Amino acid sequence: MADNKNGETVVLLHGIGRTGMSMLMLQQALKRDGYDVINITYPSTKMPLADIRKFVKDQLEVKPEFNNASKVHFVTHSMGGIVTRYYLGHHKPDNMGRVVMLGPPNKGSEFADFLTDNKHLRPVFELIYGPAGSEMKTTHEHSEEAQKIDYEVGVIAGSSSINPLALLVLGDIGNEHDGIVPITHTMLDEMADHIVIPATHSFMMNNTTVIEEIKEFLRKGKFSAGAPRLG
Numbered sequence: 001m002a003d004n005k006n007g008e009t010v011v012l013l014h015g016i017g018r019t020g021m022s023m024l025m026l027q028q029a030l031k032r033d034g035y036d037v038i039n040i041t042y043p044s045t046k047m048p049l050a051d052i053r054k055f056v057k058d059q060l061e062v063k064p065e066f067n068n069a070s071k072v073h074f075v076t077h078s079m080g081g082i083v084t085r086y087y088l089g090h091h092k093p094d095n096m097g098r099v100v101m102l103g104p105p106n107k108g109s110e111f112a113d114f115l116t117d118n119k120h121l122r123p124v125f126e127l128i129y130g131p132a133g134s135e136m137k138t139t140h141e142h143s144e145e146a147q148k149i150d151y152e153v154g155v156i157a158g159s160s161s162i163n164p165l166a167l168l169v170l171g172d173i174g175n176e177h178d179g180i181v182p183i184t185h186t187m188l189d190e191m192a193d194h195i196v197i198p199a200t201h202s203f204m205m206n207n208t209t210v211i212e213e214i215k216e217f218l219r220k221g222k223f224s225a226g227a228p229r230l231g
Contacts, residue, residue: 007070008097009036010218011060015078015103016044023077025206026214030075033215036065044079049142053086071097073218077205078103078181082142089148098152098221100214103201106155107185149190154217156210157186158199183230193217195227 010030012023020027020041027039040059042052060066072093074084081104088096159176176183180201187194199207213223 006034007036007068008034008073008218009038009065009069009071010073010075011066012037012039013042013056013074013076013080013083014040014044015080018044018077023075023205026075026211029211030215035073035218036069038063038065042083044083049082049086052083053090056083056087057091066093069095071095073097074099075214075218076101076104078105078201080104081106085142085147085149088151092151096151098154098218100154100156100217101186102156102204102210102214103158103181104155104186105181106188149188152221153188153191154221154223155186155188155191155194156204156213156223157181157183157194157196158201158204159183159196160198160200193222193229195223195229197228 012020012027012030014020014022020039023039027037030037038060040056042055042059044052047055066072072095074088074097076084076099081099081101084099084101088099158179158181160179176196183196195213197204197207197210197213199210204210213227216222216224
């Protein structure tokens with residue numbers, strides 16, 4: 001394991017219905033690259049986004065790796081990217097570094113639309129995914145603070161799917177996707193860079209190419225020149 005010569009810390013935030021265990025492979029890779037890593041498990045299915053960002057704040061403010069860092073970066077998967085937007089909209093640290101989002105539903109999720117708009121499926125969806133799940137709808141308006149992106153963001157979208165429901169829910173949108181989130185829905189107007197990797201939504205944080213591109217963006221503020229981009 002490399003020594004953290006620069007005192008930089010990476011905060012990892014997982015997706016909805018997951019835990020920090022889903023980010024363990026990425027955590028270990030970043031530690032080997034010399035970063036201190038804070039891998040938070042937050043109650044993604046128990047609270048609305050506004051309360052989750054308060055939970056994240058409480059977790060971070062007691063961590064020496066956070067308080068003593070020369071820079072604090074964030075790497076997120078799926079809804080973790082939206083949680084980060086809420087957190088940084090209120091609590092952006094003075095030593096803010098960079099953010100890498102993996103498969104973030106920045107423009108919402110058709111799966112949230114599909115499941116909440118169906119009167120038979122909605123109770124099951126709300127039971128499993130809780131209040132934050134409904135905030136992933138494409139029609140949901142996030143808070144003004146979450147819309148303020150004044151930090152460097154790199155987005156990695158996936159283009160492979162193993163989800164058997166993807167054809168039903170996403171098949172007619174005319175857009176590549178990772179089985180859950182369409183590529184165009186991952187984008188932000190303010191993002192510094194955006195690439196597309198042949199990875200699936202649920203497991204993209206374990207993809208070795210994705211991990212290398214995360215490290216590239218954290219170092220340079222852009223992904224590698226050869227990584228595939230839209231357009």
